[in-house]
Amino acid sequence: MTQNVSAAPAGLLRIEDLHTQIRSGDTTVHVVNGVDLHVDRGEVLGIVGESGSGKTLTALSVMRLLPHGGRITGGRIMLDGRDLVPLSESGLRRVRGGEIGMVFQDPMSSLNPTMAIGDQVAEAVRLHRRVSRRQAAARAVEVLDQVGMPAAARRVHDYPHQLSGGMRQRVMIAIALACEPKLLIADEPTTALDVTIQKQILGVIDRLRRELDMGVVLVTHDLGVVAGYADRVAVMYGGRIVETAATDELYGRERHPYTAALFDALPERAVNTGEPLRTIPGQPPDLSSPITGCAFAPRCVRATDRCRAEFPAVTVEAGGHAYHCFVPLEHVGAAPRAAVAEPAAGRPSDEAPVVVELVDLHKEFPVNRGVLQRRVGSVSAVAGVSLSIRAGQTFGLVGESGCGKTTIGRILAGLERPTSGRVLYHGDDLAGLRGARRKRLLRGIQFMFQDSYAAMDPRMRAGSILAEPMRVQRSEDRTARRARVEELLGQVGMARGAVRRYPHEFSGGQRQRLGLARALALRPELVVADEPVSALDVSIQAQILNLMRDLQRQTAISYVVISHDLSVVRYISDVIGVMYLGKLVEVGPAEIVYGRPAHPYTRALIDTVPVADPPRERARRNQVLGGEIASATNPPSGCRFRTRCPYAADVCASSEPPLRPLGPGLQSVACHFPLEVSPDGST
Known part of the structure; x- marks a missing residue:
């Protein structure tokens, strides 16, 4: 077996030449x-790579929580000098939760919906400690308070929903840490969270890591998260570690x-370069087939015949920077990666006609x-929003969940229909229309869902999924629909x-392409894309x-891109609107809003966006927007x-600030005390 990056001779966790397979029918993946890793006490190791690279399966191998058909076929997993691989299931149960805690990506599917959260935390305590129910309940309150749960003593009676x-x-972190484990494995712990909540969660993990001198394995595809919280980084591809180094070293001098x-x-x-994002050509390797040579060779522009014939042995440089590559990159005084580019002059679509306008939307x-479901209040989801979207323009809409x-x-x-206000589509108020005319006009506005898999009927083939909108609208005959489906597939590559x-x-990326193709089926003027890339790898x-921008250049289509990822919104948008608790608090040219925000909330959001720059x-780390978003059923006054x-003052409570422009070509902001921005963009 070819050995991967050498492990240190000591450490809290030491993985040596690990091999894991999953057997399904006649296929073995x-x-x-052959993974080698180590984690010391108090250290955070970040594991990054595309989906299918093996990072999550490596973490699950440590916990022995492999999916059906999965098994470890070779190697050792040493925790404090004890090999976990030969342990029986009863022995592993004592390790899981007691010595190793795990935070899963989706807490809603990991928590028991029929149990109060306090009981779920207490259950973990009673499984690993000889304590009474009352002591376990007290420990549950203590640990929930430790992880920053507001009013923990009251919240223990709440259910996950x-x-x-x-x-x-x-709650997931509290369950994982209830017995103060030596090692915490966090698998994509913040992927689906807003940037503000994400930073709070990472701060909790980091604080508890220092207090408990706990080792942490942070599995993620977010290079910005790893930059801020990991001491070392391991990059995985094709089930192997291809590079590992201290975080500052890897981010400044990557070799693979x-x-x-x-x-x-x-x-x-x-x-602001005007260039498309760089992508990695091809697809990740099929791990059900034997791989000869370097698994990345088919996608690598530097690959040689030797790369395709044999897997490169490890090269270890000073400081422990190790990699597997015959043609490594050379860096001489590499400049740090910029977090925010300077504002660019000009922006597209300034004088284009307005496609859709929202007027005082509520x-x-x-x-x-109660049993009779009497109305006792209302949730103010949108409260007086006005905005316009022009032809060929991308309007980015950002803000926290809710x-x-x-x-x-x-x-x-x-x-949805608004409670009040107008939705003007080329002058026609969609909010007031009914019947066939409204249905016909709405063909020009289509929706691209966040979860493309859930939005598709799993019993229908892709061709039928793409043809369905045309069939429902009776816009084409069968021959024309078939031709349009082929055209759509070509458009989305x-x-x-x-x-x-x-x-x-299909892979996640392919399903999202299908989701975009389906939204384009009726040749709309506007596509509303709700978190279109939030769950995807960076590549x-x-x-x-790139595909969305190319289609926009070809067809002058407009987009509304809804996202909590401000880096994505900044890249793709011409105009950015920032929402807070149903209100539009800032709106303007993307380069101005992102580069020189005027509202304190916008500034706070930008300060929490993780960037691939470790020193920054x-x-x-301490720039965290505190507190919880107020209740939309009883929003604050003013x-x-x-x-x-x-910066809040008495006037902020007594008077609601109007959305007003700061000057020609600048943003509009709803704030009594807008931030003063210096020419360099600082506040």
């Missing part, structure tokens, strides 16, 4: 192929072409209680043969964003952000 995403993730390709695909690398959802951005998207696409495949047979994300990320704003 070699998901982990009553908590926000950030609070559910805090795959590592460099991941960095090059980051949106901030192409801001949307309230009723709150019903701010109303998705509700606006659904109203635009006709999936997919092979014609894809029409015969089912949704589960696949770059492909989808470490310096910003400025809704005042309860979390460091």
